[in-house]
Amino acid sequence: xxQTEEAxxxxxxxxxxxxxxxxxxxxxxxxxAVAAVKGVDVTIGEGEFFSLLGPSGCGKTTTMRMIAGFxxxxxxxxxxxxKNVVGVPPNKRDVNMVFQSYALFPHMSVLExxxxxxxxxxxxxxxxxxxxxxxxEIVDLKGREKRRPRELSGGQQQxxxxxxxxxxxxxxxxxxxxxxxxxxxxxxxxxxxLKRIQREVGITFVYVTHDxxxxxxxxxxxxxxxxxxxxxxxxxxxxxxxxxxxxxxxFIGTSNVLSGTxxxxxxxxAIVEPGPGERIMVSHEAVPGDEIELTVRPEKIDxxxxxxxxxxxxxxxxxxxxxxxxxxTNYNVTTSTGAEVVVFVQNVSSADDVATRGDSVWLSWDPxxxxxxxx
Amino acid sequence: MRRRLAPYALIxxxxxxLAIFFVVPMVVMLSFSLMQGDVVNGFRLTWHWQxxxxxxxxxxxxxxxxxxxxxxxxxxxxxxxxxxxYWIAFRGGARKTTYLFLILLPFFVSFVLRTFSxxxxxADDGIVLSPLKDIGLLPQDFHVxxxxxxxxAGLTYNYLPFMVLPIYVALERVxxxxxxxxxxxxxxxxQAFLRVVFPLSLPGVFAGVLMTFVPxxxxxxxxxxxxxxxxxxxxxIIQNLYLVNTDYPQAAALSFTLMAILLIxxxxxxxxxxTEDVLEVATR
Numbered sequence: 001x002x003q004t005e006e007a008x009x010x011x012x013x014x015x016x017x018x019x020x021x022x023x024x025x026x027x028x029x030x031x032x033a034v035a036a037v038k039g040v041d042v043t044i045g046e047g048e049f050f051s052l053l054g055p056s057g058c059g060k061t062t063t064m065r066m067i068a069g070f071x072x073x074x075x076x077x078x079x080x081x082x083k084n085v086v087g088v089p090p091n092k093r094d095v096n097m098v099f100q101s102y103a104l105f106p107h108m109s110v111l112e113x114x115x116x117x118x119x120x121x122x123x124x125x126x127x128x129x130x131x132x133x134x135x136x137e138i139v140d141l142k143g144r145e146k147r148r149p150r151e152l153s154g155g156q157q158q159x160x161x162x163x164x165x166x167x168x169x170x171x172x173x174x175x176x177x178x179x180x181x182x183x184x185x186x187x188x189x190x191x192x193x194l195k196r197i198q199r200e201v202g203i204t205f206v207y208v209t210h211d212x213x214x215x216x217x218x219x220x221x222x223x224x225x226x227x228x229x230x231x232x233x234x235x236x237x238x239x240x241x242x243x244x245x246x247x248x249x250x251f252i253g254t255s256n257v258l259s260g261t262x263x264x265x266x267x268x269x270a271i272v273e274p275g276p277g278e279r280i281m282v283s284h285e286a287v288p289g290d291e292i293e294l295t296v297r298p299e300k301i302d303x304x305x306x307x308x309x310x311x312x313x314x315x316x317x318x319x320x321x322x323x324x325x326x327x328x329t330n331y332n333v334t335t336s337t338g339a340e341v342v343v344f345v346q347n348v349s350s351a352d353d354v355a356t357r358g359d360s361v362w363l364s365w366d367p368x369x370x371x372x373x374x375x
Numbered sequence: 376m377r378r379r380l381a382p383y384a385l386i387x388x389x390x391x392x393l394a395i396f397f398v399v400p401m402v403v404m405l406s407f408s409l410m411q412g413d414v415v416n417g418f419r420l421t422w423h424w425q426x427x428x429x430x431x432x433x434x435x436x437x438x439x440x441x442x443x444x445x446x447x448x449x450x451x452x453x454x455x456x457x458x459x460x461y462w463i464a465f466r467g468g469a470r471k472t473t474y475l476f477l478i479l480l481p482f483f484v485s486f487v488l489r490t491f492s493x494x495x496x497x498a499d500d501g502i503v504l505s506p507l508k509d510i511g512l513l514p515q516d517f518h519v520x521x522x523x524x525x526x527x528a529g530l531t532y533n534y535l536p537f538m539v540l541p542i543y544v545a546l547e548r549v550x551x552x553x554x555x556x557x558x559x560x561x562x563x564x565x566q567a568f569l570r571v572v573f574p575l576s577l578p579g580v581f582a583g584v585l586m587t588f589v590p591x592x593x594x595x596x597x598x599x600x601x602x603x604x605x606x607x608x609x610x611x612i613i614q615n616l617y618l619v620n621t622d623y624p625q626a627a628a629l630s631f632t633l634m635a636i637l638l639i640x641x642x643x644x645x646x647x648x649x650t651e652d653v654l655e656v657a658t659r
Contacts, residue, residue, distance in 0.1 A: 070555055090558040091567075103556035107574050116570075117560035164560070 015082040017172050017204040018044040018067060018095075022076035025062050036062040037073075038228035044172070044206060049198055051207045051215040054225035055251070060208045063225070064174050067206065069093045081171055091120070096165035097174040100181070102157050104149035110136065110160050111145035117168040135167040136160075138197065155186045162197065172204040179214065191217050212252045216240060224248050241297070242371045249295045249373060256298060256341045257373070258315075262290040269367070274337045280313050281367035293373045298344040300369040303331050303354050308364035315363045317341065319355050331355065333363060408627035418623065426628035434612050434629060441609040442636065444523070445592030448530035449538075452587050453580060455531065456538035460579070461572075463539075464546035475543070478536050486533060490600045493529055494520060497601075521603030529597040534590065538583040545579025546572070581648060589637055609633055 025037040037059040044050045052060040065071040066078055069090035077084050085093055096117065105113050114132035119125065136142055139159040149157055158178060165173055178194075179187045195218050198205050209215050215222050216236040224232045224239060224247075232244040243249035249257060258280060260272035270286040273279050282294050296313075308314050320340075321332035324347075331343040341363060345354065355361045408426055412418035431438070463474045481489060496503055497519040507513045519525050549572055557567035595610030602608075609629065616626035 068559060070558075090555070091561045091563055095559075097556070097559045099552050099556060101550070101552055103550065103552040105553060105556070105571055107571075116557070116562075120561035120566060168560070 015046075016043045016079070017046045017048070017081065018042075018206065019079040019082075020063070020067070020076065021079070023063065023066060023073045023078070024075035025059070025066060025071060026074045035228055037066070040076075040225075040228075040230055042223055042230065042233065044204060047202050047204055049195070049205045049207065049218055049220045051209060051219040051222045052225055053209055053212060053215040053222050053251075054231075055210055058225040059228040060210075060225045061176060064097075064176060064206060064208050067172070068095055068097050068174055094170055095172045095174055096168050096170040097176065098161045098165050098178045100177045102149075102161040102181075104157060104160055104164070106149055108148075109145065110141065110147050110149065110152070113149065113160055114164045114167050116164065121168070132163070132167055135163040138166075138200065139163045154182055155190065158182065158190065159193075162194075166197070166201055166203065169201075170203065172206055175205060175207045177209055177211075178207075179209075179211075187214075194218060216252070224251065226251070241369075243295055243373065246293070246373055254298050254342050254344075255295050256301075256339070257293060257295055258335070258337065258339050258341075258370075259291065259293045260337060262286045262288050262292060264288060270372070274335075275316060277307050278315050278336060279311075280315065280370065281311075282370045282372050283367070284372045294370045295373055296365055296370040298330075298342045299328075299346070301341070301343040301363050301365045303333070303343050303345055304362050304364065305355065305359070307362050313363075313365050313367055313370060315341075317361055317363055319357055319359045319361055322355070322357055331361075333361060335363065404627045404630060407623050408631055410624045412624075414621045414623075423624065426624045427632060430625055430629045430632055434609060437607050437609045437612050438633065438636070440523075440606070441592050441633070442640075444527050444530060444598075444608060445588050447527045448534065448591045449584055449588045451527065451531040452535055452538040453542075453583065456535055456542055456583065457576075457580075460539050460542035460546055464543055464549075465551070475540075478539050481536070487596055487600075490529055490533065490596055493525075493532070494600050497525060520601060521606070523602070523606050525601040526598045526606050526608070529601045530591045530594055533594075533597065534587040537586040537590075541582035541586065542576060542579040545576040545582075549575045577648065581645070584644070585641065589641070592637060593633060 020040050020042050023037055023040040024035070027034045027036055040059070040063055052063060054060045062071060066073050067080075069085065069088060069092075072086060077086055079085070080094060105116065108116070111129060111132050114135055115125075115128040118128035118131060123131070133142075133145060136145060139162055141156060141159055141163065144152065144156065149160060152160065158181075161178070175194075179190050182190060191214055194205075198218075207215070207218065216239075219236055221233065221235055222239050223230045226247050232239055232248045234242075239248065240252055243252060243255060246257060249255040258272075260274060260280060262270045263273045264271045265286055265288060268283055268285065269281050270284040270290070270292060271279055271281050272292070280294065282292070284292060284294075286292060302308075303319075315335050315337070317333040317335040319331055319333055321330075323330040323332075326347070328344040328346055331345065333341045333343060335341055343363065406420055407418065409420060409422050409424065410418040410426075411421045411423045459478070463471055463478075467474050495501060498504070499518045499520065504513065504517065504519065508515055508517065553571050553575070554567050557571045558564070562570060592608075593610050595608060595614050598606050598608045598611055613626050613629050613633075616622045616629065
């Protein structure tokens, strides 16, 4: 059972935490209508770590703001635990948000910040302070209760923002690029930390990011967005291994896109034969003469000086560039079909590189690692 | 050496200016307030502290009236200025500068002239009151000019921009994300305003109060033009003592009395508001 199937079955047994149906959002500026979100349908399961991933301007933040209630959809419906919340103001929605800039209240202490939501919900002062203190313990900020936000480091402010939202036990937590302002080391530490906290509290996380590594590391499922639409929805593994579009292939990691004309087919496979001894095979229903585009990830490809045995994929090429990266060596190869292909070869032995710049080489990979785009 | 002297060199012109035109007159006035005599025979420094006690006992009602008018006009300024500043800061959009310019536009006309135009507008048979009287909405003997109300209204009008600007500056610095965060944390719009926006704008209100209350309490133009004989403020008394009676010692003593009262008032006000907090937010 894949992670997606697990998530799907979870959805089947109880109400989804969040459901977006046909969401469209159009902004009007200077008389022009600009569509930020052009029809998004997605169901997010209870307790899921769900990421909206995409470049800036793809509509991911707008989508999240519609869940929070800061923007209302032009068309479509937003359901929280089966209840349509379109028209319900943010203060009456049972979701909380962690802002990119944290948006901590500067005139309040850390404890007052964290207790703010509970107090507004009518929890008594002592009880609110007690629960806020507990939550600060979970995010490892015990002892900083009386500080003002600006007396804390960026990472600590980030955790106050997280505690301030989580202490309310919302039905979903929305995080808007929450790690964007932190440096790389802290960011990586916080990724692990966020995942731990999410497991601990068991709350649905909707995580907006443009950082594919972040999304791949933490998510149960990822929706890759582009130009106001979801390009692909799936587990990190599915998104990475089987990109559904050229956009996803290019956006997630490094990907090689090969194209060619199908020359033979057989037992559900399409075969492209660019030259003698060369063949690209892929699971795909096609007829000879079809033009296909397929992807293969750089680390799946092997570089060798002689033609490979067996019936795997094989392609001839010339090395353009060899870059030693420590754990990997990065080969840049121009294939006989004219495509630029990137190959990562793990440096298992300390021997010399298999090829140097200008060498003629053979690229080979297992046909199971190539996928037709848009299939 | 040069580096260390540079900051002092920079404050030298302003420092000299203040020393010559502020500190020296203050010392001169302070000594005047303890003198006796008249213009013809000259004044002598006799450490005559009675100038203060006499001033207080003779003009106590004008002093109290000035402070009451000062408080009323300042409160009226806050009430009127806050929504304007709020609207410009959060709803002004691309036209903020235009609106701020409009707020400052009255400064292009002389202060005294503007106050006189009020007298013209609100005269008993002026263009506002006489039509209302003609159609019977107001009794024939109704008047605005020569009332305390007219003076406070004039003061409020004249000093309103000094309240709008600092409040605007404070509100402008409030991150709109903080309001969203408050709403996200279950605060209704009024709660978000009271618990987040308003506390963060207090430094602006504080500055606005300083910039209005002090000059308003010492103002004499508005009560001269818009007030009658029953609405005299301490500023009028001091002006009269100086220019008409040439009783410089009494005038100087009253000036220092007013200054002391205002300083104490501001100190108490800052204490009550928690200046440390205010300054902390202001320097954030």
